[in-house]
Amino acid sequence: MKTRRTPAFAKASAGRQNLIAVALVGALAFTATIARAQDPLPSWNDGPAKQAIVEFVKATTTQGSPQFVPPEERIAAFDQDGTLWVEHPMYTQAMYCLERVPALVKAKPELAKVAPFSTVLELLHGDRAAMEKLHMEDLMKILAATSTGMSVEEFSAEAKKWLGEAKDSRWKKPYTELTYQPMQEVLKYLRANGFKTYIVTGGGQDFVRQFAEKTYGITLEQVVGTMGGTTYGYDKDGKPFLTKEPRLLLNDNNAGKPEGIHLMIGRRPYAAFGNSTGDQQMLEYTKAGDGARLCMLVLHDDATREYAYGPAQGLPDTKVGTFTQALYDEAKKRGWIVISMKDDWKQVFAFEK
């Protein structure tokens, strides 16, 4: 019995040891998985930017923290162009308006020989890159002609159709795939911690609403943008509808950003993210509140994976809102954190995987 028992016991014991070893290895692997799963910002390299985000969330959401913020006050504001997705060499909405010109001219043939529509028609069939050089005044005329004078439903259908088909020239992908993976993680991380994430964009509020939900998980009501008026009326069957008007209610850029935030949200944000002079006042306004406030600016310094541009990169200022040297100095002075795309982001786009 003993001879039998001993090997049996030895086997059982060896088996037990194996089981323990397996369990230990499993536990370690499991712990590593948890650690990875627990990193809410896996596309960020370790560094002051990532650290600032994590510390801000900890300070504002830990019960008993002196900087605790009640859930209803947790507002985070994100610029869109250049902060959440690619804005270079041209804003996506500007591209939308330009590419709507042929359809506009088809509907109103008298515009075919009128500038700036005639210029756009030529460039669309020739030197597309030259469209970047169109003046803002011309762009505004084109915007008014292509995005107003129709019902909100017509605008929505046209914009959605274009967004589903159009592709950018460098990556050959829909514009809505050109969002920054690290910023998508920040949006999710903040929402998981009870923050309401708002887009606060100089772009058209109605335009951005066409994709914000699907692209960023941001509901229509949480899109603050440049606002145009609408007019209520009735169709021939007496059915009411709203017509988009060229009447500007609020230019949600620069000082317009805090004004738009007050109008649409009614609260000062605790966190604000931007990338250009157009975001400066939003960051100032955010930082001027009490308690922990997180202000960050994305610096486009990655010519390989995305673009490098703006005076803070030693490059000429080619457009309205860029990261000027003055903005860079202001950021350093006021304790805003500059995100270096090159150094702080492990991965830029989701499709890089």
Next chain:
Amino acid sequence: MKTRRTPAFAKASAGRQNLIAVALVGALAFTATIARAQDPLPSWNDGPAKQAIVEFVKATTTQGSPQFVPPEERIAAFDQDGTLWVEHPMYTQAMYCLERVPALVKAKPELAKVAPFSTVLELLHGDRAAMEKLHMEDLMKILAATSTGMSVEEFSAEAKKWLGEAKDSRWKKPYTELTYQPMQEVLKYLRANGFKTYIVTGGGQDFVRQFAEKTYGITLEQVVGTMGGTTYGYDKDGKPFLTKEPRLLLNDNNAGKPEGIHLMIGRRPYAAFGNSTGDQQMLEYTKAGDGARLCMLVLHDDATREYAYGPAQGLPDTKVGTFTQALYDEAKKRGWIVISMKDDWKQVFAFEK
């Protein structure tokens, strides 16, 4: 053993029967409690109005229902004055502006002899009821003088202070207690079923935001009202702040209500509640959408517990937005449901208990 056993068994049996009886009574009582607890609208009398609300919620929130509405689209819009709280004989916000006049004149003594401020000063110390007869034009002047030209924080502090102290003349209670209990139940019932409840008021957006959260459980971002512009600037220490301006962005009344809804929400509501001609377009716009849409109008026909007024009550139209006979006819034609305060509401105010 048998003799012992039988009584023991009999006792046990009787005990079991008692237990069953107790359990049954308990279950019935429990069921009744559940039934009461499950009635989401206990202050409503049974009738077509209550039934319409319950059926609308069932149709739009039951998975598989042909009229099911995805949670992100569940928007309900509520007028405030006369729909959620008492508006008679004068809007609370008008009372606020009038009672701010003495402080205004103290700060700007030159106004003491200028109409309409001089008139208001006289009436405040004499015939207060005559203030109801002030013209809208005068009220707008007083509104601009008492609610703009200050920072949003100053306005907020002043309005909150007044709301905490002021009492209405009939019930001698703070205005914020004069909300309709049945409508509070509708707000809670809709929210419990995934609806976002918005106030869509002709009143000042910034004014209503001072009490919406505490009074109705409606967060600041979900208050749509008449909107004024603000201007971003800096104080002497360089700290940024927003100044309230007399510049009107949107008059959130009549056609302005659907326009305001598009601006602030970007979606057509599935339910809308009002009480006057100022709400007509909001109800039309709501009803014009596909699927189940609930449109309701509160009729003030209860002179005993609240007030009876408006042409639909056979009484003269004394103010801008009332329940006209034309509105009543429109409601009947379009399938909007008229809530009779007298017949449909078991209880009007929470403090009646």
